[in-house]
Amino acid sequence: MQAFDYASARTVDEAVSLLAQHGERARILAGGTDIIVQVREGRRSVDLLLDIKKIPEVNQLSYDPINGLRIGAAVPCYKIYEQAEIATAYPGLIDAVSLIGGIQIQGRATLGGNLCNASPAADTIPALIVLQATCLIAGPQGTREVPVERFCTGPGRTILQRGEFLLSFHLPPPQKHSGARYLRFIPRNEMDIAVVGVGASAVLNEAHTRFVSARIALGAVAPTPLLAVEAGEILAGKEISEENIQRAAEAAQAIARPISDMRGTAAYRRHLVGVLTRRALQGAIQRAKKEA
Amino acid sequence: MSKKVQVQARINGEEVEFLCEPRQSLLEVLRDELGLTGSKEGCNNGNCGACNVIMDGVLVNSCLVLGVEIQGKEITTIEGLAGPEKLHPLQQKFLEYAALQCGICTPGFIVASKALLDKNPHPTEQEVRYWLAGNLCRCTGYDKIVRAVLAAAEVDHEGRR
Ligand SMILES: Cc1cc2nc3c(=O)[nH]c(=O)nc-3n(C[C@H](O)[C@H](O)[C@H](O)COP(=O)(O)OP(=O)(O)OC[C@H]3O[C@@H](n4cnc5c(N)ncnc54)[C@H](O)[C@@H]3O)c2cc1C
Ligand code: FES
Ligand code: FES
Numbered sequence: 001m002q003a004f005d006y007a008s009a010r011t012v013d014e015a016v017s018l019l020a021q022h023g024e025r026a027r028i029l030a031g032g033t034d035i036i037v038q039v040r041e042g043r044r045s046v047d048l049l050l051d052i053k054k055i056p057e058v059n060q061l062s063y064d065p066i067n068g069l070r071i072g073a074a075v076p077c078y079k080i081y082e083q084a085e086i087a088t089a090y091p092g093l094i095d096a097v098s099l100i101g102g103i104q105i106q107g108r109a110t111l112g113g114n115l116c117n118a119s120p121a122a123d124t125i126p127a128l129i130v131l132q133a134t135c136l137i138a139g140p141q142g143t144r145e146v147p148v149e150r151f152c153t154g155p156g157r158t159i160l161q162r163g164e165f166l167l168s169f170h171l172p173p174p175q176k177h178s179g180a181r182y183l184r185f186i187p188r189n190e191m192d193i194a195v196v197g198v199g200a201s202a203v204l205n206e207a208h209t210r211f212v213s214a215r216i217a218l219g220a221v222a223p224t225p226l227l228a229v230e231a232g233e234i235l236a237g238k239e240i241s242e243e244n245i246q247r248a249a250e251a252a253q254a255i256a257r258p259i260s261d262m263r264g265t266a267a268y269r270r271h272l273v274g275v276l277t278r279r280a281l282q283g284a285i286q287r288a289k290k291e292a
Numbered sequence: 293m294s295k296k297v298q299v300q301a302r303i304n305g306e307e308v309e310f311l312c313e314p315r316q317s318l319l320e321v322l323r324d325e326l327g328l329t330g331s332k333e334g335c336n337n338g339n340c341g342a343c344n345v346i347m348d349g350v351l352v353n354s355c356l357v358l359g360v361e362i363q364g365k366e367i368t369t370i371e372g373l374a375g376p377e378k379l380h381p382l383q384q385k386f387l388e389y390a391a392l393q394c395g396i397c398t399p400g401f402i403v404a405s406k407a408l409l410d411k412n413p414h415p416t417e418q419e420v421r422y423w424l425a426g427n428l429c430r431c432t433g434y435d436k437i438v439r440a441v442l443a444a445a446e447v448d449h450e451g452r453r
Contacts, residue, residue, distance in 0.1 A: 003294045006314035006360045029358070036317070036356050037337045049314065051361065078350070102426020104341055104404070107350040108357070 001040045008051040012138050012167065015052055020140055020163030022048050028165055030058075030074045031108035033101065034117040057138075057167050058112065063089060068173040073112025073166040078103075080111070090171065091287055092180025092201060096127035099184065112166045118152040118224070125152070125225040126199035126217035127182040133171045139164035149217070152224040177212075178203040179287025181280045184219070185272050194220045195264045196272040198252070200280035204240070204288045211235040214284075216248065216277055221256035221269055228252040231277065240285060249277040301362045303328070304372030312359035319343045321359035322369060330370035330399045334428065341427030342400040344407075345369050351407035353426075370399035373406060381447040382406060382440070389440035393431040401427050405441045414445055 006029075009015035019026055025047040027035055038044040052058050058074035063086050071080065077097040081087055087094050100109050100123055114124045115135070128148045135151055137144050140163040148169070151158055160166070180201035186192035197219030203212040214235040216228040231251035238244045258269035296311040303326065310325050319336075322328040322345070334340035336355045343354040346368040373380040382402045385391070392398045401424065408415055408423045415423070420441050421434070429437065 001315045001317075003313065003315050005294050006297065006358065029361075032356050032358065032361075033338055036358070039315075040336065049358070076350075101338065102341070103407075103423055104344055104351050104353045104426045105338060105356075107347075107352045 002042070002045060004039070004046050005048045006051065007048060008054050010054050012055060012057055015050060015055060015165060016138055016140055016163050018048070018050055019165060023162050026050055028052055028116070030110040030113040030116075031076055033105050033109045034113055034119075052165065060168055061086075065089075065173050069169075069171040071111055071169045071171070073116075073168055074110050075112075077106040077109050077111070081106075089174050090131065090180070092131060092182055092199065092284070093124070093127050093171070095182040096124040096199075099123060111169060115148065115151060116158060116160070116166055118154070118156050118158050120155055120223055120225065121194045121197065121220035122225065123182070123184060123194060123197055123219065126197050126219045127180070128169065128171075129217035129225060129227050130180055130182075130199040130201040130215040131171050132201075132215070133169050135169060136167045137164050138167045143167065145170075149225070149227040154223045174291070175203050177206060177208065177288050177291055179284045179289070179291055181283030181287065183276050183280045183283065185276060193263065196220050196258075196269050196276055198273065198276035198280045200277065200284045202235070202281065202284040202288050204285065208240070208289050210237065210239055211244075212237070214248070214281070216252050216281070218252060218256060218273060218277075221258040221273055223257075226255060228255055228277075230255070235281075245278050245281050248281065249274045252277040297360050299360055299363050301364065302366045304368060310359075314358060314360050316359045317355050318345065318347075318357040318359050318362055318367075319354040321362075322354060325359075328369055328371050331403075332396050332399055334396060334400075339426075339428070340397070340400070341404060341424075342397050344400040344403040344427070346403060346407050349410075351404055368403070368406075370403055373402065380406070382409070382444040385440040385444040385447070386437075389436050389443060391432060391436040391440040397427060397429040397432075401429070401437055405444070408441070409445055415442075417442060 027046045029049040029051045058072040060072040063069045081094050081098050114122045133148045182199040184194035184197035199217045202214045214232045216231040218226045231248045253273045256273045258266040260266045300309045332342035334342035338353050338356045345354045
């Protein structure tokens with residue numbers, strides 16, 4: 001592997017100033033499950049890996065039903081699913097964090113790394129988008145907040161500017177009669193990259209007969225994960241029926257811009273978007289009904 | 293070459309101090325600097341689990357941890373499992389069940405299984421299979437490995453170090 005320097009920041013300011021100083025030549029090291037492989041394989045070259053895991057803000061993990069969930073960018077996956085209260089409140093997020101790699105990867109891989117690596121197929125991004133998660137970003141000018149769906153700008157590219165890094169995520173508390181589900185299609189049972197991934201969330205009326213609102217997000221079918229705005233809007237106020245779910249699935253298929261590669265052809269991926277959107281919506285509805 | 297960094301950690305219960313370059317993985321440090329060659333390199337990219345170690349109680353791939361990151365941490369490798377007199381029950385059962393052939397994957401499977409049994413002493417077969425999904429074996433086949441882990445879970449806890 002190429003030579004590089006290592007630094008471990010203890011405060012947000014220290015990290016920001018090191019990042020501002022080194023620009024593109026510095027990368028953050030969180031769980032290392034993407035960046036170490038990329039540097040070793042020569043797919044990325046760096047002068048400095050900046051370890052953020054000793055900064056208190058990136059290790060936060062707190063939930064309460066009024067303020068919702070705050071997850072530091074460097075919290076590894078296993079810590080999220082091992083907290084029973086969080087697992088109960090956000091099963092749609094747990095769907096995604098518990099299928100990243102195997103147990104060994106989940107011991108290190110973080111939500112922040114999954115988002116900042118900006119892979120079109122990253123599993124947690126569609127789940128975060130349908131849960132209306134926002135990113136808190138620290139930088140030379142202080143902090144700013146952006147919705148997750150605006151964070152990625154292309155494969156491996158994000159809105160982060162020089163000196164900026166991701167501090168944490170915030171998820172609003174789950175509403176009554178709401179549920180979410182993330183599903184991905186892979187040819188094996190475990191340890192694979194999504195051919196297509198779909199997240200869905202739904203808020204139902206008290207009688208559980210209608211959608212109040214819904215959100216659908218797609219992975220691995222465009223240069224970035226996508227919020228399928230129209231597919232969600234179609235369902236707002238509508239009756240829960242096979243027909244309406246099918247219309248939403250078609251709207252999701254319409255915005256997918258998949259490519260053909262070794263994992264599947266574009267046509268196959270488009271078909272999968274329809275199937276997974278229906279199933280993810282049905283899963284979200286089922287969970288919402290249990291939340292009565 | 294960047295400057296070597298001094299690191300202190302606890303490995304298999306012993307305080308150790310070593311110098312390493314930031315680019316060296318924990319796996320390289322264990323094998324090349326500390327002579328602990330039990331942990332194996334299969335893929336060097338996180339997919340095979342042959343390099344598995346337990347870091348502060350958490351199962352990780354040592355090929356995806358930098359040596360410099362273990363400052364102040366506690367690491368258990370395959371060398372830390374057997375007692376002075378006898379093998380760890382997992383090692384014993386892997387032998388009894390012939391759960392290895394070439395043996396390259398074995399340290400990783402055993403360390404991963406130890407992390408499982410530490411957390412969940414009586415796992416179901418399905419739990420064992422999912423837990424070990426990040427470990428690859430190219431010769432034995434997984435069934436004997438799963439049987440060996442389930443048998444080790446039956447061994448009285450007194451028998452374990
Ligand atoms: C065997 C294996 C299986 C995998 N399986 C899956 C899978 O099923 N699904 C999936 O989605 N991914 C998978 N991955 C990819 C990877 O594990 C995830 O993307 C993981 O979430 C990355 O997190 P990390 O903390 O390890 O990131 P790192 O490698 O530490 O960082 C990733 C990138 O993000 C940047 N970064 C990290 N944190 C921040 C921050 N706070 N602010 C700014 N930039 C930051 C880094 O500089 C780097 O460029 C797999 C990887 C391996 C090796
Ligand atoms: S050598 Fe580390 S996972 Fe294969
Ligand atoms: S025994 Fe040879 S790889 Fe498993």
